[in-house]
Amino acid sequence: MADLSRRQFLGGTAAVMALFAGLRSPEVIAAQPRGNGRPLLLTNLRLFDGSGTPLRDGVSISVEAGRIQAILSEPPGAGEAEIIDCGGRVLMPGLIDAHWHTTLAAITQVAAMSADPGYVHLVAAREAERTLLRGFTSVRDVGGPSFALKRAIDEGIVHGPRIFPAGAMISQTSGHGDFRMRHEVPRGTTTPLSAAEQMGVTAIADGEAEVLRRTREQLMLGASQIKLMAGGGVASSYDPLDSTQFSERELRTAVEAADDWGTYVMVHVYTPRGIQRAISAGVKSIEHGQLADEDSVRMMADEWIWWSLQPFLQDEDANVYPDAARRESQRQVAEGTLRAYEMAQRFGVKTAWGTDILFSPQNTPSQGRQLAKLTRFYDPLEVLAMATGRNAELLALAGPRNPYPGPLGRIVPGALADLLVVDGDPATGIDFLADPEQNLRLIMKGGRIYKDTL
16 A cells, blocks of 8 residues: 555645645635534525426425435424525525536646646646535546545545546547657557556557456546547547547447446547447447437437537637637537537437536636526526536436435435525526626535535
8 A cells, every 4th residue: 555656646646735735725715614513404595406397485405414304394493403594595406517627627738748747636626626616516527637636525635526537538549538749659569658648637548458458447546437539529639520439349348347337438429420339339428429410319319328518609618729620620519519409409318518628727717607508508497407407317327436325416305415505596597607706605515515605
């Protein structure tokens, strides 16, 4: 256990973070979260329970031992509970981002690939607090070295959301997760791993044997689900958007290894061919998929596959690319986004929501605003249900690898007490999420209060 290998040193960043735990920037949490062990009783509220049904009045919520104990008719007896008067505001579950890069969202790609590992993780720890203060109490991490940060949050060393980690993104050579420079190719049998592989950002694997090894390594490190790159992307340096990556046999190898551990595989992919190959291999979640055609969408619906979509609309929150080729790929994906949301509803595909902010520190504050964009396609309460109860169903696919057993995303007895009290009426719109500092009045995770301006 004391072996000082490089992998263990990089994986032990929680210890480094502990040295800096007292350093707080002005906009983050100024005090320890409140949680004195007493039961809590939240009263005078309007309830959105995460299901998408209309708001309810005339109820109170009791919280004890980090979980929701009961939904009570008013007026209840307080007993020994601490009463929190919500002032007639909406109480709702904490938000869930189903496509978030915990370690890589708030740092540039150059810094992520060249800075000291400790610096990368300290930046990620600061952003984790900001993520929580935006109302996101859980995230599904879809690629990057988030294991140490997850542990530090769970142990209370730093504050942040619950993290469902995928570990390194598994990519074929020349795939969407191959960040090597041209001078690093070809790689010989004794060539050292690239910087991105050493950091745990990505794992390059070719052939069934290597895919099996890399998948098992992520499971060993604590992955709750596995991420493979099954197609090209917009930001790619080498792989074109229309490329199909990994053979069906390679994909199935990862699926079988994940299934042996009771969990599942998700894939980055855009095109119909890549989507259909992934589904045939047993993949359970399609990430992106904006170039899908009707046949591939029908296949998702028929096989009960999750479609994890993001509002890539080529707007003020979009990445800016200097070259015409990537701008054209971005345009195709933006047009495909409009078709994707329409087809997802028409064919009844199980749809999740996430942001996929990556290497864009200037864009992380837009997390809530990007959720509000979905009211272009859905009723506001349906959007909130997608970012709470629906996303929680996707997280639950991790089965026994779920690091946080218990219902998430819903306000029901027995659920984990991840709660928000908000200024705003989600029955008419959710633009209030674009300004969390003003409009999120109380933030609770696991029954502990991290913000209270009631």
